[in-house]
Amino acid sequence: MARLSSRADVPPVLAVRDLSVRFGGFQALKAMSWSVAAGRILGIIGPNGAGKSTCFMAATNMVSHGGRIRLAGTDVTDKPAHALPRAGLRRTFQQNAFFGGMSVLENMAAALMESRPSPLAQSVFLPWIEARRCRAIEAQARAHLMAYHVPESAYERLPGELSYGTQRMLSIALAAAPGARVVLLDEPAAGLGGPDMIALRSVLERMRDDGLAVVLIEHHMDLVMAIADEVVVLELGQLIAAGRPAEIQADPRVLEAYLGRAA
Template sequence: MLQAQGLSKRFGGLQALSDVSFQIRQGEIYGLIGPNGAGKTTLFNVLTSLYIPESGTCTFGGQALTGRKPHEIAALGLARTFQNIRLFGNLSAIENVMIGRHIRTRGGVLGAVLRTGATRREETAIEARAHELLDYVGIGHRANDVARSLPYGDQRRLEIARALATEPKLLALDEPAAGMNASETVVLRQLIEKIRADGITVLLIEHDMKLVMGLCDRVLVLEYGKVLAEGRPAEVQRNPKVIEAYLGAGAAHDAQTVPGGEA
């Protein structure tokens, strides 16, 4: 579904990404992990054209992503959330999700001014779909609440609902469990599993290793902007390079010398 080949990105003297290549298969949950500063969010931003890479290519469903505008990528079916929540804080939850539908609307400025029948029907359908999505993520009862007044976990779910409003084929989640307590994380995991079960591929950046290793089909590990390892969660957990990156060289040595040792 998504293929990245040789992606590199530099900020002045900092090489944020260096020759990063990977593939995401349709229908899987693909994890992206690494220590702080590894380049994870930079990679997300390159994939969604917030940043332009110095070299490399990325295709989605066979179509090139590099050089497209972010709204064009969303229209292709790649939606994302952000590490720092970006909601319209003074608007209601339902209004935030309705805004997410603008990629799929047809009415235009003229229809909005003239209030044609087609425009009114479309607006009714948009609102109905937004209510469905709020119910889907578990906050339907919060539809009319102002976004900034919602509890943190509900704001995270609202951002996912807004991304789902674009009808994505691939949903990229940037640290959705950040700041959540254990019970909220369990609910989030159930939601991500439901999203995949409904036919949407998921790309997940996350620091919660228990969540990643229990949820993802495959995991890519970055360190200093380079690919350190890739594979199934159990394989990645046993990789000495990954253990060293997270826990230090001594832990990597211990994992190799203890039978069945895992990070």
């Protein structure tokens, strides 16, 4: 079975080993292993039904699975899914998810506060310190949104009022809030085109430059091959190829299983 390590000289931030998922009598994933290091982008590709989204669900403990998951050297296989974001493992979904009744800026500030909770005593007995903290978080939220191509004109609006492309940028910005170590992106380019695709590539490059480990499920082959440091290919729940983009593009198994079908 093919295995992929981000770089021999750099320890992975996220490593899954022999990841397997079964739904009743259906084997959705079978003994899959891959890893990604800080400042690297791993692309996961494969035809529809290959098990890509199931792989993300298993890697974030959102579904029962076999195998082991290590985050920054710590085994998190048995951690509940809701505990992983605070540990630094974050993800987006194919459908954008926000606090719909809060403004864009409030959504971003809430994500920042989640990573920097305030002591209760400070909030109650030292309100001036809490007010100063809130102002600092708002300033940080504005800077973070701007860096992720969410325009200032959107900050006081509700997420549902934004264009689809801006919603996608917001979802990535929320996942990449300080405290993130690994960000799993599930088809971030779906429904995007033109300037939005350019903005997405810029955001992905920024995440890598900022030292995040990024795992990208995507059907846009041009984007994956241009931006990913390594690529793994799934078919029928199994990893059939792993390597650098040029190697994947020349692999006859990939051409047969996926790239050839798209041509």
